[in-house]
Amino acid sequence: MGRSARNKVARQKRILEALQANAAVRVGALAEALGVSGETIRRDLAELGSEGAVSRTYGGAVAKPILQEPNWRIRHGEFREERRKIAQLASDLIAPGDILILEMGSTVMHLAELLSAGGRDLTVITSSLEVALTLGRNDSIAVHLCPGVLDTREGSVIGAETEAFLQQYNATIALVGSTGVTREGLQESHTGIAAVKRVMLSRAKKRVALLDHSKFDQTSLVTACPLGAIDLLVSDRRPEGELAAALEQAGVEVRV
Structure with missing residues (x-):
């Protein structure tokens, strides 16, 4: 930039x-x-x-x-250092030969940039046009871009066609973002994105949420999934209070 x-x-x-x-x-x-x-x-x-x-x-x-979010390009410029660190920690979870599902979002884009520069022998399924284009610069990463209805604000696709496409894959790891996280679960400001997120998480052996501390205790339009739908939360700070207790009760590991 x-x-x-x-x-x-x-x-x-x-x-x-x-x-x-x-x-x-x-x-x-x-x-x-x-x-x-x-x-x-x-x-x-x-x-x-x-x-x-x-x-x-x-x-x-x-x-x-209150329930809307800025375009992902603006969000990508916020908390850049924190999100880069989260992406770096998340990249340590990934090994050659892995099959990844990557959602849209600013922190996931930081991860895509890291993988584009240094990832090897990966297969990636994504609903994000920007993630697909970024990873496509690395010849050793096979990119499968979901079909669907284009959401121009988010640079991603949603809808029944997207969900059906994802159902055919079996991934090693799914890595998703979110509008927020509360004791109820991962939050989303768009019902279509929430539906795609649920399918993505259901198709992976390991399910990871990448969220910086600004997302803690932030409620949005819809609860996309309960905390138990993820195995690991990667963040720049450790959650506290009710959120920390709910994550522990749901068996979600937290890495900071």
Whole structure:
């Protein structure tokens, strides 16, 4: 990612943080706070609006609905160091000859980047176009891309065709992300993604969730699956309180 793109990701993250803190913010106030022109802010808001991250208003914007998430490209720029470490730890679980199922999501993309650079003799089944393209740069990784209905915000496919395609595979490890994790289970803001996640986890011998600490105790639209549907949680911090107790009761190993 070039410097200009990194600056834009950081700026848009700060815009989202300002909206979460103040609900509604004017273009002029954002421009002054971030040290850029009003036109730059308007372009950022237009892009965030097209991705469902904010709602535009006359002269400004308001915070996104609570159950929605920003486009995966914006999320990919958040908690980068933590997510890289999670991806590195997850990569230690993978050996040549493994058959992987990889979901979409920002932390899974960090893992895909690592595997593209150093993975050998792997077979990967994925619903994510970006994961498939990233892994496709490595000639020793065979990539099977799921068919289905394209979700442009997430860069992945969903639907009955996706689920049926996944049912034919037997994987060594499934690695998934999630909108959040609570004592009820893995959370999702999209019912179609939740359905694909359930099938992915059901087709693997080892089931792994890759979640940074910002996802702890975050509830969303639907509980995709109970905690018992995963074997291992890889994170940058150890969960505490009710979540820690629920993970232990469900027999989920936690690696930090």
